[in-house]
Amino acid sequence: MAMIQSLLAQGFQMMLVLAVAPLVIGIIRKVKARLSRRIGPSIFQPYRDLIRLARKDTVVAHNASWLFLVAPYIVFAAIWVAAALVPTYALGLIFSWSADIIVIVGLLALARFFLALAGLDVGTAFGGIGTSREMMISSLAEPAMLMIVFTLSLLAQSTQLSSIAHYMMTADVGLRVSCGLALLGLVMVTIAENGRVPVDNPATHLELTMVHEAMILEYSGRHLALIELAAALKLTLYLSMLTCVFLPWGIALNGAKLPVLGLGVLIYLIKITVASAVLAAFEVTVAKMRVFRVVDFLNFALMLGLLATLLLFVSRSI
Amino acid sequence: MDLPFALCLVSLLIGAAALVAPVAGRSWASVALYGLCLGVSSLLLVIGLWSLVAMGGGAEAPLLWLPLGIPGQGVHFRLDGLSAFFLIVINLAASAASLFAIGSGRHEHAPHRVLPFYPVFLAGMNLVVLANDVYGFLFSWEVMSVASWFLVIAHHRQPENRRAGYVYLIMAALSTQMLLVTFGLLSGFGAHLDFDAIRATPPSLDIARLALLAVVIGTGAKAGLVPLHVWLPLAHPAAPSHVSGLMSGIMTKVAIYGLVRVTFDLLGPPEWTWGAGILLLGGTTAVTGVLYALMQHDLKRLLAYHTVENIGIIAIGLGLALAFRANGFQMGAALALTAALFHVLNHSLFKTLLFLSAGAVLTATGERDLDRLGGLIRGMPITAFCFLVGSAAISALPPLNGFVSEWLALQAILISPELPQWILKFLVPMVGAGLALSAALAAACFVKAFGAAFLGRARTAAAERAVEVERSSLAAMLILVAACVLAGVLPGLVVDALAPVTTLLVGSHLPNQITQPWLTLVATTPERSSYNGLILMVFIALSASLSAFGVHRLASRRRRRAGAWDCGYPETSPATQYTAASFAQPIRRVFASVLFSAREKIDMPAPGDSRAARLTLTIRDPVWALLYRPVAVAVTTAAEIISSALSLSIRQHLGLVYGTLILLLVVLALWQ
C-alpha cells in the first residue's frame, strides 16, 4: 500500500512538471509583453501551439536518417526523466535517489548530445552553425554548473537534491557568500543553458546570432512539438532546482500526509510563477550579447562557482 | 592451476607467431591466426574472471617459478587481484579486436608485416601483468614495445608512418630506461629482483621519491601523460585499425598497470605530495588532450588524442587515491582507486570500439579524413550505431559506462575537503572543474566526429558508395557495445569485482553493491549519493515509447519527405556543410588561440579577381617547441662535439682513454 502511494506521488510529479512546463513559457511571454507595453498572447497559448504542431503533418528532409527521427523522443524522454527527479512539491520521492544532481546534469548533457547530432543530420549550414555554437556554450556552462554543484554538495554533505533542499530548509546555514555566489552562478547557467536573453533569443528566426533555433530548424510537426515541450521542461527543471535549493520552504517532507502534499503543490506553483516572472523581467532589461561575449559571461559564471567553492573553506566550518 | 594454464596459453601465442611467419602471405593464414588469438584471449579472459571471483571469496594469489631467463634467478609469476583485473581488461578488448580482424584481416595488403607480430604483442601485454619480478616485467615490457613498434611501421611506405615509428622508438626507449632506473632503485641495485622481496623491504623515503619520479616518466611516456604524449597520436593511427584499438585501448592500460603496481604496491607508504603531483599531471593531461583532439580532422588521430585525455582522467583518480592513502583515509582511497580502475575498464571498451568502427570506415571508404567523409549512417547503419554508442560512452553520458567512472571520480573529489592539506583542498576542486570541462569538450568533439563522418551528406564519391564491412567485424563491435551498456547499467557488478583489488592495494573497499536495493550504485553511504543506471535506462525507454505512442495515437502519424528547409536557401553542394574544422571554430577561438597559438589567415581576392579564396589555419603544439626542440638541439650539439672527436689521431685517442682512466682513479680515491 505504501509502495503504491509512493509510486503515485512519483507519477504525479512526472505529470505535474509536464503540465506546468508550457505554462512557464506562457507566463514568461505574457510578462515580457506586458512590460514592453504589449498585451501579448494568453498564458495558455503554448498549450495550443503544441497541440497544433502535434496535429500537423511532419515534413522530413529526403536525406534525413533514422537518428533524425528518433532524436526528438530521446531528447524529450531524457529531459522529462530529469525534470521528474528534481524535487518540486515534495522531497524524497521514491525514485529521487536513483539520480543525484550530477546525474541530472548528465541527463541534460545526453539530451543536448542527441539534439546536436540531429542538427547535423540533414547537412545544412544552419544546423551546423547552431550545433557548433550550442556545443561551445555548453562546454563552458557544464563546468560552471558542476562547480555550483560542488559548492552545494560540500555544504550539505550530499549530492542528492532532496538532501540538499532538506539541509537548506532545516540546518543552520547562516549567511554565506558562497550561497550567494552559487545562486548567481546558477541563474547565469540557467540563462545560458535555456537559450534565454542575453545569451540567445528564443523568439527569433532568420538571424545569424541564433543558436538553439538554428539547430532545430529542420524539425516540423510532432517532432518540433516534442522538442519545444522538452525545451519548456528544461526551463522548468532549472527553475525548480533554483527554487528547491534556494527557496526550499513549503516543500512537503518525506512521508507527508495528503493535505501537506496539496499545500506543497500550491506553494510550488506560486514559486514557479514568481520565478518565471522574475526571469521575464530580467530579460526585458537586457539586450542580446554577441556570440563571443557569451564566453565572457560563462567564464564569469565558472569563476563564481570556483570562488564559491574556495570561499566555502573560509566561512564557518563546513 | 589457473596461472600455469594462462602461461601455457601465452606460449601458444608465441608459438603461433613463429608458425605463421613463413605462411603469412596465404589467404587462410590470417583467419587461422586471428581465430587462434580470439580463442586464446577468450580463455585468458575466463581465467581472469575466475581468479577475480575466487579472490573475492578470499582465495590466495597463486605463485609460480620457472627456470627461465637469468641463470639461477629464474622468472617469478603471480596472479593477484590487480593482475587478474588487468588480464580481464586486456583480453576482453583483445578478443574483440581479434574477432574484428578475422573478417577485416583480408583487406590487409602487407599481412607478413602484421600477422607474426600481433600474437607476440598480445603475449607481451599478458606477460607484463603476470610477471612478479623485475626481469620478467622488463623483458615482457620490451616484448610488448618492440612488437607494437613493428606493427606501427607495418605500412612503412608512407613517410608519416616512418616518422611515427622513429618518434615512438625514442619514447619507448626512454620509457624502458626510466623503468630500469625505477627497478634498479627499488631492488637495491639488483640485490633482490623478486617483487615479493621488494615488498618485504620497502625502500627509504629518498629512494622512493626518486623511484616515483622515474616510474611516472617511464609509465607516463608509455601511457601518454602530457608532456610525454607526443608519440601517441602519431603512432597509434599508423598501425592497422584493430592494432590501433589495442594500442590505445589496452597498451596504455598496461602502462597504467605498471604505475599502479609500483606506486601502490612496491613503493611503500606514500606522501601526499605524490598524490598532488599526479593529480596535477592528470588534470593537465585531461584538458589539453581533449583540446588537441578538438583540433584534429583525422578520425584515428582524434581518437588517439582522446586516449591522452582519458589517461589524464585515470591519473586524476590515482592521484586522489594516493593523497587519501597518505592521509590514512582508506575509504576515500578505495573510492578514488575504484573510479580510476573502473575508468581503465571503460576506456579499454569504448576506445577499442571506436577504433574498430573507425577501422570499418577506413576499410569501407579508404578515408580517415573527416572532411572527406559524411553521410555514412545511410550506407553503414550498424557501424554508425556502434560509433554512436562509443561516442556517448566516452562523452560520459548516462546511462552508459563512461558516466559511472566519472561519477565515482566526482564523488571522490567531493570528499576531498576532509584532507588536511590546504593545497589539496584548493587543488582538487580545480581539477574537478577540469574534469567537467574535459567531459563537456569530449561531448563537443564527438558530436563533431560523428556528425562529420556519419551525418550530413557525403562529401566524396567513396563515402557515397560505402557499405557495411564483414559480419564478424560487426559482431566484434556489437559485443563491445553490449559490454559498454552492461557496465553502465549494472556498475555494481564491476565495483564488487574491484573490491579484492582495492583491498589488496589500499586496504579497504566500497560498500557491497549487489545487496543494495534495486541494484543502486552507492559511493559511500546512500544518504550522501547514489546512482541507478538501470532504473534511468528503463525510465528513459519507457517515457520515450510512451511519448512516441501518445503522439502517434492521439495526434498525427503522417510523415512526408521533402527537400531540406535550411531557412529557404538549401544549397545542393555538400561542400556547404559544416566541416570538422568549421564546427570546432568557436571552441578553437575560445581555447586554442592562446594555448596552441591557433591562427586563421584569410586570403580573400579583391572583387573581380577570379582566384579562389584561401583560409589557412595553423595550430602549433607548444610542447614540441618548449620541451622537445631544446632536447633535440642539445643532442645534436653533443653529437657534433663527439663526432669531431672521431677525427683525432690514434695517439690522441689513446690519450683520451688514458685521461679518463686517471680521472676515474681520482674519483675512486676521493670517494673512499
Add this chain to the structure above:
Amino acid sequence: MLGQSFPFDMAHMLAGGMVTVSFMLLFQDRLIALIWFLALHALALALALAWQAHRQAADDLYVAAALALVVKAILIPMGLRWLVRHLQIERTVEAVVGVGMAMLFGIGLVALSVMVMLPAATHSPLMWEDLSFALAVVMLGLLIMITRRNAMAQIIGLLSVDNGVTLAVVGIRGMPLVIDLGVACLLVAAMVVFAIYFKHIHQRFDSVDVHVLDRFRGEES
C-alpha cells in the same frame, strides 16, 4: 537560519561581498559600469566598518564607516562619472590579457591569500577570514591595474586597493582614526590631481589609453 554565529556570518558576508565585487571590477569592461561597481565596493566596505563598529562599540570606526560611505561610495564615483561625461572618454576599456585568464589568475590569488593568512587562523577565525579577504581585495585591485590599459580603469583599481587596505582595519582592532582620515584626504587630493592629469592627456592625445603615452615616448613603434 540565523544561528549563534550570526556576527561572524555578517562580517564574512560583507568582506566576501567585497571580494566578489572586486571580481566584477576585473570582469567589467564598460567604464560607467565600472564606476557603479566601485561605488558598490565602497558601500560594502562602509557596511563592514559599521558592523565592526557596532560589534566592538568603537565610535571611531563609525566615523570611518561614515567617511567611507560619503567619500568613497558617493563623492568619488560622482566625480569619476563627471570626468567621463565631461571629457567624453571612450566608454569601453581595453584589457591587456583575456578576461578568462585574468579571472583564473584572480582565483589563484584568492587561494594564495587564504593560505598566506593561515597562521592567523590560530588567533581567531574572524581575523583569518578578514585579513585573507582584505589581502585578496588588495591583490585583485593590483591585478585590475596591470591588466587594463585605460588610465581611468587603473585609477579605479587603485581605489579598490585602498578599500582593501581599509578592510584590514576590521580585522585588526584599533587602527587609529587619524590614519584613515589622512588616507581619505590624500584620496580626495589625488582625485583632483588625476582630474587635471586626465584633462591634459585627453586634450593632448584625445584618449586616456595609457598606451598612447608609450607611443609618445617612442617605446613602441
